[in-house]
Amino acid sequence: MKHEIALISPIHATGMAELNDKYCVHRVWEAPDPKAFMASIADRIEVAVTSGLRGMKAWEMDALPRLKLLASFGVGYDGIDIAAAKQRGIIVTNTPDVLNECVADTTWTLILSTVRRTVFNDRFVRAGRWPTGPAPLSDKVWGENLGIIGLGRIGRAIARRSTGFGMQVGYYGRKEQKDVPFQYFPDPVALAAWAKILVVACPGGKETEKIVNEKVLHAMGRDAYLVNISRGSTVDEPALISALQSGAIGGAGLDVFVDEPRVPEELFQLDNVVLQPHVGSGTHATRAAMASLVTDNVAAWFAGKPLPSPV
Numbered sequence: 001m002k003h004e005i006a007l008i009s010p011i012h013a014t015g016m017a018e019l020n021d022k023y024c025v026h027r028v029w030e031a032p033d034p035k036a037f038m039a040s041i042a043d044r045i046e047v048a049v050t051s052g053l054r055g056m057k058a059w060e061m062d063a064l065p066r067l068k069l070l071a072s073f074g075v076g077y078d079g080i081d082i083a084a085a086k087q088r089g090i091i092v093t094n095t096p097d098v099l100n101e102c103v104a105d106t107t108w109t110l111i112l113s114t115v116r117r118t119v120f121n122d123r124f125v126r127a128g129r130w131p132t133g134p135a136p137l138s139d140k141v142w143g144e145n146l147g148i149i150g151l152g153r154i155g156r157a158i159a160r161r162s163t164g165f166g167m168q169v170g171y172y173g174r175k176e177q178k179d180v181p182f183q184y185f186p187d188p189v190a191l192a193a194w195a196k197i198l199v200v201a202c203p204g205g206k207e208t209e210k211i212v213n214e215k216v217l218h219a220m221g222r223d224a225y226l227v228n229i230s231r232g233s234t235v236d237e238p239a240l241i242s243a244l245q246s247g248a249i250g251g252a253g254l255d256v257f258v259d260e261p262r263v264p265e266e267l268f269q270l271d272n273v274v275l276q277p278h279v280g281s282g283t284h285a286t287r288a289a290m291a292s293l294v295t296d297n298v299a300a301w302f303a304g305k306p307l308p309s310p311v
């Protein structure tokens with residue numbers, strides 16, 4: 001007989017296929033009344049799968065009182081009430097490392113397309129404006145100071161790519177990291193004042209909420225650029241919008257937003273922003289690798305083996 005699992009939200013297709021193949025899957029997100037649905041399966045569910053963005057709230061954990069493992073698709077787990085999981089003895093797993101390189105590629109796509117105005121220039125050509133005169137010049141990327149808030153697995157992959165661009169790297173985090181050749185800044189304002197391009201790559205959640213605030217934006221200045229691939233919560237969005245509108249900063253490349261999938265309409269009017277629909281890890285290969293790690297965690301749990309990637 002197949003083990004039963006609760007799927008709180010859909011994950012990548014390859015993961016869904018494997019879960020459907022191996023287990024009896026209860027699709028919570030499709031239930032008209034998820035609470036009642038969870039109550040109807042609660043006595044059989046020890047394993048649930050969710051995504052980092054959908055997460056799992058404390059009341060949902062209460063609705064599945066026998067839950068032992070929550071396997072999450074994605075590295076960020078700010079959507080999961082980790083304290084509540086701990087309290088209830090629920091082990092949480094995520095999907096670190098397998099997405100580092102693609103998220104770093106996305107970051108660099110945003111750095112280059114924002115600073116070199118690639119998307120603006122594409123619109124310029126399509127609108128037939130080229131014959132009326134040359135496109136405005138852009139700022140440069142190579143040789144500049146790259147500041148990273150959160151030099152973790154992804155931050156380091158972003159930093160590695162800067163070598164080819166002859167850049168200096170500085171970073172901010174809660175502590176200095178002795179094994180990197182980069183300059184440590186003990187506060188984000190000092191890093192922002194130094195950096196020409198400031199990348200946010202730390203986790204979301206309460207601790208980092210609005211880590212990029214008005215002060216940080218002010219310290220960046222008119223010729224500096226912000227790239228956010230972390231979570232929308234790390235940036236004070238209204239302050240960013242007004243800094244972009246007034247030209248207080250040069251521009252921004254954004255993969256993440258406070259209220260996804262809703263994006264503030266003020267951003268649509270601005271030529272100095274590049275917007276992405278949270279696709280940092282969104283390649284076929286990486287999403288499949290993330291899905292594999294989810295199913296590996298679930299399989300390990302049912303087999304009583306050590307979990308590949310507990311939080």
Ligand code: NAP
Pocket residue numbers: 075076077096097099103149150151152153154155172173174175176201202203204207208229230231255256278279280281282
């Ligand atoms: P990680 O290896 O845990 O690195 C996180 C870094 O942030 C660490 O260097 C840590 O340094 C720093 N940090 C943690 N808390 C902080 C705080 N309160 N203040 C300042 N810095 C702090 O995580 P990762 O795997 O690189 O992932 C980072 C984040 O990227 C994820 O949590 C997720 O939100 C985001 N992400 C986005 C996408 C996307 O599609 N856009 C995809 C994947 C991940 P210290 O410990 O020294 O502070």
